[in-house]
Amino acid sequence: MCEFPYTVHMTQKRISKEAINELPLYKLENDIELIIAPEQMAKAIEELRKAPVLGFDTETRPSFSKGESYSVSLLQLSTESKNYLFRINQVPFNQELAAILEDENIKKVGVAIHDDIKHLNRIRKFKAKAFIDVADLAKEKGIITLGLRSLAGLLLDKRISKKAKLSNWEQPTLTPAQINYAATDSEVSLKLFQALR
Template identity: 45%
Template sequence: MTGQNKLNEENFFTNSITHEEIQTLPLHAYKGHISVITDPVKLTRSLKEMEKAARLGFDTETRPAFVKGQRYNVALMQLATEERVWLIRLQQTGFIPALVEFLENTNVQKVGVGLRDDLNALQRLQPFSPGGFVELTQLTRQVGVEVESVKKLTGLLLGFRISKSAQTSNWEAPTLTEKQIEYAATDAWVCLQMYKKIEQRL
C-alpha cells in the first residue's frame, strides 16, 4: 500500500511511508494570506486576532549551525489558522509580554510536531510556562502512525508532499525570501490540517 492510500480497509491510517512514495505525491504549499510581523505593536494586534481562534498550527525556525558547538536562537515563530498565517520575526519584535501571555494561554490550542525542542529553544529566549500546546505525534501514535517528521506525516495524512528546501536557509536574514515565507507558512498550516484529519479518527 502506498502513502497515497491514506486509509486502509479497516479505516485506519497506514502506519508508514517511504521517501520514494512521498516523491510520487503532488507538491502543495499554503497559498492563503501571510502576515510577516516585524514590530511589537503589530505583534500585539496580531496576537489579539489569534486569541479568537480555538486552535492554531505552530512551528518555529532557527538559523542552522554548521560549526560544532555553535547554536543560534529561534528566529521565527509561525502560527496558522485556516484563513491566515502569521510569521513572527522574534529578533525584530522581541519577546514581548503579550507573546508570553499568548504562549501560556490554555484556551488557545497550538498544534505542532516536535514541540519539546521548539519550546525549550523559546524558553532560552524568555522563560514561560507553555499552555495549550498539543504534540501532534502523540495523537498520531494513537491511530497507529509510526512516522514523526512533518514531511512524512503530511504525506500519510494529507496525501501531498511539501518542499523542505528552505529549511536550512538563513532565518536571520534582514529580509525573508518568498521561498522562505512560503515554506514557513506551509509548515505551520499543515500541522493544523493534520490535526483536523486525526481528530476525525480519535
C-alpha cells in the first residue's frame, strides 16, 4: 500500500464552511472507467476482486416532489489505482457485482453509507458485509464535522465541489462534471479511510 501523501490534522476536530471554501479543490488522482455496457463488467469485477479495500458511494436522481423517488443510477467503487463507475440504470446490477458487496474479505468504505446500501438492496437483494462508515471512524477519534466535504477539508486539506450532486443521474449521457464528481466521492472515501486507520 502506498504511503499516505496528505497532512492529517488529528488535533483539529471541526472545520467551518468558510475554512473549507478557502482550500484548494481536490483533483482526481486516478483514472476513471465508466461501465455502460455488460461486456465491460467482467474485467472491472475481476480487478475489483483483487482489492483489499474499495471506496464506495452511489448516486441517485434527486426527487423534488412529495412521494416521488428514483432507483440508484450509479454505483462507484474505487481501488487505489482506478475509479469504476457502474451505470446500473444501463447495465445490470448482477450477482457478480453483488458478490463484491457481500465479500467479507473486501472492505467497502464510504461516508453515510446506510441509505446507499438500503437503496441498492431495492434493486437486488444482497447481504452487505465488510462495510465501514468513515464517519464512524472519524467520530471515534473525536472529530465533530462528519460529512464527506468536511472530512476532506479536515484530513486532506482539500475542498470537494458538490455542484453536480443534485443533477439528473438518469440522463442518457453523464456530463464530465458528473463523472468527475462521482469518482471524487468514492476516491476520497478511500483516502479518508486510509487517513483514519
